[in-house]
Amino acid sequence: MPDDSGYHFDPAIIVDHLDDLGTGLLRTLAISAIGMAGALIVGALLGAMSTLRIPVARQLITVYVEVFRNTPLLVQIFFLYFALPETGLQLGGFTVGWLSLLLWGGAYNVENFRAGFEAVEGGYVEACRALGFPRLAAFRHVTLPIGARIALPSVTNILISVFKNSSFMIAISYPELTETAVNIVAVTFRVFEMFLAIGVVYLGLVWLMSLGARAIEGRFAIPGGH
Amino acid sequence: MPAWVGPVADYLAGGLRETALLALVSIAASLLVGILLGALLTLPGKPVRAVVRAYVEIWRGLPIIITLFLIFFVLPIIGVRVNTFIAAAIGLSLWGSANVAEVVRGAVQSVPRGQAEAAAALGFSWTGRMRHVLLPQAARRALPPLIGLVVNLTQQTSLAAVIGLVDILEASQRSIERLTLSGGSTHAVPILGAVLAVFFVICLPLTMLSRWYERRLH
Amino acid sequence: MKSRFGIVISAAMVLALAAGCSSSSDGSSSSAAGSGASAHPVDVGAPLPAEVKNKGKLAVGVKCDYPPFGYIDEASKNAGFEIDIAHQLASYAFGDPNALTLTCVTGSNRVSFLTSKRIDLIEATMNYTPERAQTIDFSTPYFASGVKLLVPKNSSITSFDELAGKQVISISGATASLWLTQCMKDVKQTLFAQTSQALTALNQNRGVALAQDDTLLLDLATKNPDLKVVGDAKADSPWGMGVRKGDAQMLAWINGALAHMQKTDFFWSEFQKAVTDTTAQRQFAKYLPRPGHNLTYPTGATIQC
Numbered sequence A: 001m002p003d004d005s006g007y008h009f010d011p012a013i014i015v016d017h018l019d020d021l022g023t024g025l026l027r028t029l030a031i032s033a034i035g036m037a038g039a040l041i042v043g044a045l046l047g048a049m050s051t052l053r054i055p056v057a058r059q060l061i062t063v064y065v066e067v068f069r070n071t072p073l074l075v076q077i078f079f080l081y082f083a084l085p086e087t088g089l090q091l092g093g094f095t096v097g098w099l100s101l102l103l104w105g106g107a108y109n110v111e112n113f114r115a116g117f118e119a120v121e122g123g124y125v126e127a128c129r130a131l132g133f134p135r136l137a138a139f140r141h142v143t144l145p146i147g148a149r150i151a152l153p154s155v156t157n158i159l160i161s162v163f164k165n166s167s168f169m170i171a172i173s174y175p176e177l178t179e180t181a182v183n184i185v186a187v188t189f190r191v192f193e194m195f196l197a198i199g200v201v202y203l204g205l206v207w208l209m210s211l212g213a214r215a216i217e218g219r220f221a222i223p224g225g226h
Numbered sequence B: 001m002p003a004w005v006g007p008v009a010d011y012l013a014g015g016l017r018e019t020a021l022l023a024l025v026s027i028a029a030s031l032l033v034g035i036l037l038g039a040l041l042t043l044p045g046k047p048v049r050a051v052v053r054a055y056v057e058i059w060r061g062l063p064i065i066i067t068l069f070l071i072f073f074v075l076p077i078i079g080v081r082v083n084t085f086i087a088a089a090i091g092l093s094l095w096g097s098a099n100v101a102e103v104v105r106g107a108v109q110s111v112p113r114g115q116a117e118a119a120a121a122l123g124f125s126w127t128g129r130m131r132h133v134l135l136p137q138a139a140r141r142a143l144p145p146l147i148g149l150v151v152n153l154t155q156q157t158s159l160a161a162v163i164g165l166v167d168i169l170e171a172s173q174r175s176i177e178r179l180t181l182s183g184g185s186t187h188a189v190p191i192l193g194a195v196l197a198v199f200f201v202i203c204l205p206l207t208m209l210s211r212w213y214e215r216r217l218h
Numbered sequence C: 001m002k003s004r005f006g007i008v009i010s011a012a013m014v015l016a017l018a019a020g021c022s023s024s025s026d027g028s029s030s031s032a033a034g035s036g037a038s039a040h041p042v043d044v045g046a047p048l049p050a051e052v053k054n055k056g057k058l059a060v061g062v063k064c065d066y067p068p069f070g071y072i073d074e075a076s077k078n079a080g081f082e083i084d085i086a087h088q089l090a091s092y093a094f095g096d097p098n099a100l101t102l103t104c105v106t107g108s109n110r111v112s113f114l115t116s117k118r119i120d121l122i123e124a125t126m127n128y129t130p131e132r133a134q135t136i137d138f139s140t141p142y143f144a145s146g147v148k149l150l151v152p153k154n155s156s157i158t159s160f161d162e163l164a165g166k167q168v169i170s171i172s173g174a175t176a177s178l179w180l181t182q183c184m185k186d187v188k189q190t191l192f193a194q195t196s197q198a199l200t201a202l203n204q205n206r207g208v209a210l211a212q213d214d215t216l217l218l219d220l221a222t223k224n225p226d227l228k229v230v231g232d233a234k235a236d237s238p239w240g241m242g243v244r245k246g247d248a249q250m251l252a253w254i255n256g257a258l259a260h261m262q263k264t265d266f267f268w269s270e271f272q273k274a275v276t277d278t279t280a281q282r283q284f285a286k287y288l289p290r291p292g293h294n295l296t297y298p299t300g301a302t303i304q305c
Helices: A012-016 A018-051 A055-069 A073-087 A093-118 A122-130 A135-172 A177-188 A191-220 B005-040 B046-061 B064-078 B084-110 B113-121 B126-163 B168-181 B188-217 C002-020 C050-055 C081-094 C110-115 C175-183 C195-203 C214-223 C248-263 C266-274 C278-287
Strands: C058-063 C070-072 C100-105 C121-123 C136-138 C143-152 C167-171 C188-192 C209-213 C227-239 C242-244
Touching: A012 A018, A012 A191, A018 A055, A018 A093, A018 A135, A018 A177, A018 A191, A055 A093, A055 B188, A073 A093, A073 A135, A073 B126, A073 B168, A073 B188, A093 A135, A122 A135, A135 A177, A135 A191, A135 B064, A135 B126, A177 A191, A177 B064, A177 C175, A191 B046, A191 B064, B005 B046, B005 B084, B005 B126, B005 B168, B005 B188, B046 B084, B064 B084, B064 B126, B084 B126, B113 B126, B126 B168, B126 B188, B168 B188, B168 C070, B168 C195, B168 C214, C050 C058, C058 C070, C058 C081, C058 C110, C070 C081, C081 C100, C081 C121, C081 C248, C081 C266, C100 C110, C110 C121, C110 C136, C110 C242, C143 C175, C143 C195, C143 C214, C143 C278, C167 C175, C167 C195, C175 C188, C175 C209, C175 C227, C188 C195, C195 C209, C195 C214, C209 C214, C214 C227, C214 C278, C242 C248, C248 C266, C266 C278
Parallel strands: C058 C100, C058 C121, C167 C188, C167 C209
Antiparallel strands: C121 C242, C136 C242, C143 C209, C143 C227
16 A cells, blocks of 8 residues: 655755755845844834934834834735835845845834833933933943843844744745745655755754854843843 | 725635634634743753753744644645644644743743742642742733734734635735736735735734733833 | 723634634635536546545645636636636536635645645646656646747847846746756746746846746736747646546546546637637647547657757
8 A cells, every 4th residue: 555645755855955955045144144133233223212212213213113013024025025116116035035124123123122221220320310421421321231231132032033034035935045945845846855954954043043142141141130 | 996906805804804713723822832831841840841942942943934834745744634724823823832931931930039939938839839929920021022922923824825825915915916917007015005004903902002011010 | 901901802702703703714715616517427437536535525726826727816716727627527526516626726836735635636737747747647638838938028038048147037846947947057047936926027127038838928918918928839748637646546537537528529618718819729729639639748858958
């Protein structure tokens, strides 16, 4: 009696396509790296501006944050790539890749940083102001360093999510790792080997990033808690 | 109103029902399983914690798309075949429960140690401590991030489109497909814009609820 | 606080009840009844496999982005030449053209759907290739196509050779993509899952040409006057339906059913309904099985450079 699906496990298929998979992985890392860096900077910058209550900027930042946090990333990606050109702005696959990740991660990080800044004990800032520091300087020397450290765990969490969400680019058929695997399956029909292989790769990289995050958090931890 | 709007709106409405159903099922399963696992993560015994930790790391570490592909295309190889909706629900719930477990663990462990120690000194068992002292306090701290996870899960249901579930995103894609191929314009901006708007309207109140509750906590 | 949460929870439950009232879809949609049903199954010379008989429905994977062979019409139903054939198969099998579950598949996932038993038959514009025949079994042919190029009206490209080193759009898993991978390795392929995405990409100049089956491109060019079809047909090959490897009973039944359709000239009459343009009808007539006119698979490689 033939076995259920006639599936013959053949790991050699991974070796055959190592070239393509490697290129796919590089693309994943590229859009993730730019997306993560951008999300970090955007989050810190806009989070600071929001905390400092800069008049018009604060409202605009709120709109940006709420739009990108309350809509699915997948739909944002479709919109940026397929719909935006109708308004005249056409972006390539790579650009949509890192830009969508940056905008999504940045929105969440604005909230994370803002929460961190606002969690800084009011007493520290008051003492600083009492010593004659202007508002901006007080922020730079007290709120920023302490608040950023408080925000660190949630920020690294989002950055790792940015990396995982690079897989969403199959929506626009950008050939990062997952899309490359899907295209190989389209021709070879080897679902098990392909998805198992890239699953292991993602898990491994996420695990490494988590280790890195813990290390950074440990290094920058505020002694005695905040 | 242009002629194309009617059929598209109908099709999207059907997709929205699927999205809502999938979201509710996944949220319920994630909360139930996640809270249980989160509590287990605070157990003193190492073996249980190790198993749960492995579950959490795997389903949080894998991109959801990979999880969905594994359940939908790979499981049938060993004879486990579920339909598209159940595959999507399982995939989302694995991710959701892993994240809920982490939130619950963090919340329980953020309750000042003194509370647990005092309860132990008073003679409460582990279950008693959890039930009467730790969980009620942890629940308050866990609520804002949990609401955030609920919002997230609602949005992640759109991923079910990659295995062909006709949720609101897939419905919008098929509508755009039909309109594009019949030679007219794609109408991608209004259609995708409508999908974004629907999610926004559903998720914003929940996000604001979480923010409001967080302020109440402090 | 408690009352506010009560409101949220009740709202959620009401939503759940409302959502629960809809039937849960598994990604498939069935289309309306085709032509008049015979009340009884038709004997095609081979028995219907017991597993399929017990299900009471024929599970077929079809295209939803390939007009006029398989697409979704304005009423959100599956429609097209292949869908009409599927209804006829259901009539032969169960005496009811609606004893059918249609699942949308693409060039990249149709085989995975079949091997994971989510469908029992692939009827999705699938060219025969010896490579595909290693994983699935092909029925007797029921149509044919070759690969051509869709380009903007003002494009200077007239043949495949001019694609060297350029960006070409295609569909993941399609014969066009296979041919380009094998025969024009310097072409940079941008592969999409759906036809409309590929078409939109072409209109946005994300590639110099769209490589796909001539049957599909002709339909697209008819509806998009600023596009034209160029190039001589590559990787010409008949289409076959796919069944799981070793599923001999299903294969025998399908072949019997197809032979029956050929005898009754069903393909030609349905094709004329799907493709109303008489020039196109004449052009593709030779690709339809008709009484006294068989289609055969080529021997050897179908993807020849």
